[in-house]
Amino acid sequence: MSATAPPGTRTLLAVEHLACSFGGVRAVTDASFVVAEGTITGLIGPNGAGKSTAIDLICGRTRLDAGSVSFDGEEISGEPAYRVAQRGILRTFQRANVFGRLTVMENLLLGAPPGEGERLSRALWLRSSWHRSEGEGIARAYALLERFGLERLADEYAGSLSGGQKRLVELMRALMAQPKMLILDEPMAGVNPTLAGSIADRLEELRGEGMTMLMVEHELRWVERLCNPVVVMARGRVLAEGSMADLQANEDVVDAYLGS
Amino acid sequence: MSAANVYYLSGLGILFGINLIAIWGLDLQFGFSGINSFAFIVFQAVGAYVTGVLSLGPANTPVTFETYILGTRWPWPIALLFGGLAGAALAVPIGLIAVRRLRGDYQAMAMLVLALIANDLISAETGWFNGPTGLESVPQPFGNLNVSLHAYHWVFLGLTALCCIVAWWVTRGISRAPLGRALRAVRDSDSAVAALGRNPNQLRMVALIAGGFLGGLSGGLLIEYVQAWGPASWLYPETFLFFTALIVGGRGNMAGAALGTLLVPVGIVEATRQLPQIGYPGEFDDFQWIAIGALLLAFLWFRPHGLIPERRRRLRPADGDRSRYRRGVPSWLRRAPTS
Amino acid sequence: MTMLMTIILFGLYSSALYAIGAVGFTLQFGITNVLNLAFGAILTSCIFVEYYATTHSTNLWLAMLVGGGAGALLSLIVGFGIVGAFLRRGAGGFNIAMVTIALGLMITYTLAAIQGPFLFAFNVSNTTTALSISGVNLDSQQLTTIIVAIAAMVVIHLVLRMTKLGLAMRATADDPSLTRGCGVSPARTRALAWLISGALCGICGVLYGIGVGTFGPFTGADFFITAGAAAVVGGIGKPYGAMIGALIVGMVGQAASAIISPAYAPISAYVILVGFLILRPQGIFSAFAAQRELVA
Numbered sequence: 001m002s003a004t005a006p007p008g009t010r011t012l013l014a015v016e017h018l019a020c021s022f023g024g025v026r027a028v029t030d031a032s033f034v035v036a037e038g039t040i041t042g043l044i045g046p047n048g049a050g051k052s053t054a055i056d057l058i059c060g061r062t063r064l065d066a067g068s069v070s071f072d073g074e075e076i077s078g079e080p081a082y083r084v085a086q087r088g089i090l091r092t093f094q095r096a097n098v099f100g101r102l103t104v105m106e107n108l109l110l111g112a113p114p115g116e117g118e119r120l121s122r123a124l125w126l127r128s129s130w131h132r133s134e135g136e137g138i139a140r141a142y143a144l145l146e147r148f149g150l151e152r153l154a155d156e157y158a159g160s161l162s163g164g165q166k167r168l169v170e171l172m173r174a175l176m177a178q179p180k181m182l183i184l185d186e187p188m189a190g191v192n193p194t195l196a197g198s199i200a201d202r203l204e205e206l207r208g209e210g211m212t213m214l215m216v217e218h219e220l221r222w223v224e225r226l227c228n229p230v231v232v233m234a235r236g237r238v239l240a241e242g243s244m245a246d247l248q249a250n251e252d253v254v255d256a257y258l259g260s
Numbered sequence: 261m262s263a264a265n266v267y268y269l270s271g272l273g274i275l276f277g278i279n280l281i282a283i284w285g286l287d288l289q290f291g292f293s294g295i296n297s298f299a300f301i302v303f304q305a306v307g308a309y310v311t312g313v314l315s316l317g318p319a320n321t322p323v324t325f326e327t328y329i330l331g332t333r334w335p336w337p338i339a340l341l342f343g344g345l346a347g348a349a350l351a352v353p354i355g356l357i358a359v360r361r362l363r364g365d366y367q368a369m370a371m372l373v374l375a376l377i378a379n380d381l382i383s384a385e386t387g388w389f390n391g392p393t394g395l396e397s398v399p400q401p402f403g404n405l406n407v408s409l410h411a412y413h414w415v416f417l418g419l420t421a422l423c424c425i426v427a428w429w430v431t432r433g434i435s436r437a438p439l440g441r442a443l444r445a446v447r448d449s450d451s452a453v454a455a456l457g458r459n460p461n462q463l464r465m466v467a468l469i470a471g472g473f474l475g476g477l478s479g480g481l482l483i484e485y486v487q488a489w490g491p492a493s494w495l496y497p498e499t500f501l502f503f504t505a506l507i508v509g510g511r512g513n514m515a516g517a518a519l520g521t522l523l524v525p526v527g528i529v530e531a532t533r534q535l536p537q538i539g540y541p542g543e544f545d546d547f548q549w550i551a552i553g554a555l556l557l558a559f560l561w562f563r564p565h566g567l568i569p570e571r572r573r574r575l576r577p578a579d580g581d582r583s584r585y586r587r588g589v590p591s592w593l594r595r596a597p598t599s
Numbered sequence: 600m601t602m603l604m605t606i607i608l609f610g611l612y613s614s615a616l617y618a619i620g621a622v623g624f625t626l627q628f629g630i631t632n633v634l635n636l637a638f639g640a641i642l643t644s645c646i647f648v649e650y651y652a653t654t655h656s657t658n659l660w661l662a663m664l665v666g667g668g669a670g671a672l673l674s675l676i677v678g679f680g681i682v683g684a685f686l687r688r689g690a691g692g693f694n695i696a697m698v699t700i701a702l703g704l705m706i707t708y709t710l711a712a713i714q715g716p717f718l719f720a721f722n723v724s725n726t727t728t729a730l731s732i733s734g735v736n737l738d739s740q741q742l743t744t745i746i747v748a749i750a751a752m753v754v755i756h757l758v759l760r761m762t763k764l765g766l767a768m769r770a771t772a773d774d775p776s777l778t779r780g781c782g783v784s785p786a787r788t789r790a791l792a793w794l795i796s797g798a799l800c801g802i803c804g805v806l807y808g809i810g811v812g813t814f815g816p817f818t819g820a821d822f823f824i825t826a827g828a829a830a831v832v833g834g835i836g837k838p839y840g841a842m843i844g845a846l847i848v849g850m851v852g853q854a855a856s857a858i859i860s861p862a863y864a865p866i867s868a869y870v871i872l873v874g875f876l877i878l879r880p881q882g883i884f885s886a887f888a889a890q891r892e893l894v895a
Contacts, residue, residue, distance in 0.1 A: 060454075061455075080454070081455060082455075082457055082459045085457035086457040090456070093451065097449055097451060097455075098449075098452070099448040099449060099452065100448050101447070101448055102441065102445060103572060103573060103575070105573075105574075105575045106444075106445075106575070110441060110442065114456075114458050115438060117437045117438030117439060118437070118438045118439045118458070118463075119439065120470065122437065123433045123434050123437035123440070124430060124434075125433075130437065134438060135578060138575050138576070138577045139578075142576065143577075155572060157572070177456065177457070294693075296693060356877060357877055358876065360895075361876075361880050361894055362893065362894060362895070363892060363895055364692050364693075364893050365633075365634035365692055365695075366634065366835060366880070366894065368634065368693070368696045369634050369636060369827065370831075370880075373823070373824055373827050373828075373872065374873075377869045377872075377873075380824070380865065380869075381866075384862060450895065495817075496820065497704055497707075500701075503697065503700075507697070543712055546708040546711040549705075549707075549708035549711075550704070550709055550712070552704065554701075554705060556697065556700075556701040557698065560685070560690070560694050560701070564690070
């Protein structure tokens with residue numbers, strides 16, 4: 001099933017006929033959907049529907065068996081994960097993926113795009129070439145921490161944080177890159193409701209600033225609050241697409257959630 | 261202090277320096293980047309061999325029964341540099357075989373097997389580096405100076421110190437730069453590094469090459485000091501001497517590596533050489549290795565982070581930066597938290 | 600024809616040796632998830648134990664009993680005991696690898712200290728030809744090795760497929776949390792895995808030591824290259840794969856030795872190993888290595 005963006009909006013990300021199998025199990029069979037610019041598009045579905053696999057396929061973490069992915073008009077299928085990220089698509093992971101042995105500040109600094117300081121030649125001489133951008137990065141990271149009210153965690157090792165705090169660090173780190181699009185894999189999972197609410201507030205603010213997001217989420221109340229449109233996947237395919245109200249009226253969708 | 265003791269101490273100083281360069285190199289590969297570089301001794305070996313064959317001059321095979329490749333008589337600084345470069349070059353095939361796709365224990369095993377294979381190959385292929393006998397009578401830097409043995413030690417100590425400064429500059433440069441941070445991130449999570457636009461394999465290769473250069477440089481210095489090098493000098497356990505130094509002293513930081521170098525290769529191995537000979541010649545070496553194994557186990561149990569753990573880096577914006585940056589910050593970053 | 604028969608018969612002999620060792624190594628890794636880098640050291644100690652305990656006996660059955668027993672015991676102490684203690688303390692993957700290295704070093708150099716500067720040798724002068732095809736002779740010791748290897752493979756197969764323990768072992772290999780349902784406790788499964796792999800290691804060691812004749816403290820380390828190659832080829836953690844891997848490494852080695860020169864037997868093993876590491880590190884029968892995040 002192929003989809004097009006609602007009239008009046010621009011498609012930022014388009015995936016068509018994605019397919020992928022692991023060891024005989026077909027995780028994604030034929031998935032197609034689009035993400036329109038400026039929206040928070042939800043991606044929901046029962047367990048095993050292939051949502052996280054679809055994300056991995058888009059972001060280049062898993063190899064595509066078939067299908068294509070295009071971003072901002074350019075074909076990006078099959079590109080390795082770091083190339084996809086360099087295009088401005090930043091993602092978070094289902095299990096909080098922070099650098100445990102680095103401090104929170106260092107984690108955030110790695111969110112900024114790789115600069116001159118990460119080249120061997122510049123590390124050895126010409127310190128001036130990256131000294132300034134490093135200072136700016138530090139200022140930006142600290143400002144971001146203050147924005148989220150977490151500056152007291154600046155020097156804590158990320159590995160010692162609570163689950164919710166790790167998720168926030170991951171989100172802030174992704175924001176440091178000033179992405180064109182954010183892909184969030186279950187950002188609310190295992191986070192206490194208060195913190196989740198505050199994350200939801202931030203996401204709404206980001207959307208207000210024009211950020212495009214694709215969000216996989218299980219807890220439907222956050223999907224209802226934040227996402228429009230919503231894509232439903234089941235058994236490796238896209239089942240339906242539309243607003244939450246449309247989907248709740250859709251029998252196939254209800255069956256998929258109850259029947260599986 | 262007697263002349264003999266001074267001579268002995270300067271010798272210890274030289275060995276400290278040579279080992280320090282190698283251990284800093286291993287720290288770049290393992291401590292910073294998390295590569296289980298169980299074949300590290302081969303980097304030192306290739307550096308020693310290449311420096312040797314570039315300094316020895318052509319092989320006088322009919323007379324000395326030696327065969328080896330190259331055999332030029334280049335000045336020692338060039339030979340030494342090329343020893344380092346050989347170590348850096350070796351990082352490419354080793355990276356291709358054991359770093360590009362392998363992780364964890366499997367990588368460790370593959371590296372170990374590579375070290376075994378390398379030693380077997382060089383022992384067997386007599387044409388490359390004179391097989392099991394190895395290279396001998398390698399000329400020393402400033403060898404034609406007419407100075408006493410004791411005075412020459414000071415000359416070599418100076419040379420070693422110079423090379424240590426180079427190693428210090430390389431290691432510190434990487435550690436302090438954003439590159440060092442990226443390397444330390446790679447050891448925690450490949451996938452997160454890639455999701456942030458960096459190629460983890462390329463970063464690992466940088467660490468492998470830089471560490472390999474230092475390993476090779478260390479080897480070049482070593483062969484110029486002891487003037488001989490053969491397969492028996494670089495059996496697979498030697499790598500673990502360096503690892504023990506890092507685990508005891510503390511990995512991921514230069515001070516820890518230095519402390520470990522002082523305590524392990526220099527401390528245990530050299531200082532205990534003063535004790536009387538037991539049993540057959542070489543038996544004492546066996547006891548040293550048993551002690552190294554025991555020391556390793558003890559630290560892995562009681563203090564796996566080593567004596568000097570990695571230091572926590574505290575980063576804060578300079579005052580000027582903070583206010584300046586706040587002005588240029590997008591609105592959604594600047595707004596005070598609403599909840 | 601003679602060359603072909605040479606390759607086949609001696610190839611079978613080499614494969615037999617590699618198979619016993621490689622299957623032990625890979626089976627234990629598959630079940631306990633610990634890569635035992637002290638494997639070579641344990642192998643060598645079994646040869647030493649047999650040498651001393653039976654005063655250089657070359658009676659293979661006695662040797663296998665003593666060697667296998669020593670291997671099982673040593674492996675249990677190293678693996679279940681010491682490594683187990685570190686695991687219970689929460690030590691991570693790299694630290695465990697270093698523990699096995701440290702233990703291997705201590706064992707190897709204890710043997711070296713005992714042995715002194717001389718190589719030991721078994722007196723294998725009176726060999727009787729047991730099998731002769733097309734003028735190629737296998738002596739009784741070589742034939743016994745092949746038979747023992749085949750028997751061991753059959754026994755392993757039966758244990759894995761037909762016993763509760765085997766089921767528990769296969770379950771642990773797939774997912775450690777599944778074992779509780781099998782009726783055998785996870786700890787017991789792991790202990791038996793170390794025991795069995797240790798016995799195989801010891802049997803392999805004595806057969807190898809007696810077969811080659813001379814041995815020293817580093818014998819096991821050298822053997823580890825080829826046993827490791829067989830395990831890698833078959834897919835690390837997969838015992839059936841290791842059997843196939845051993846066959847490949849053994850046969851190709853003998854073929855290289857017969858066709859090119861004897862020096863090329865070990866070299867062909869290196870080429871196969873390195874080739875697989877570069878092109879297909881998960882081995883012929885993959886899934887396991889990828890599952891445990893050992894291969895990117």
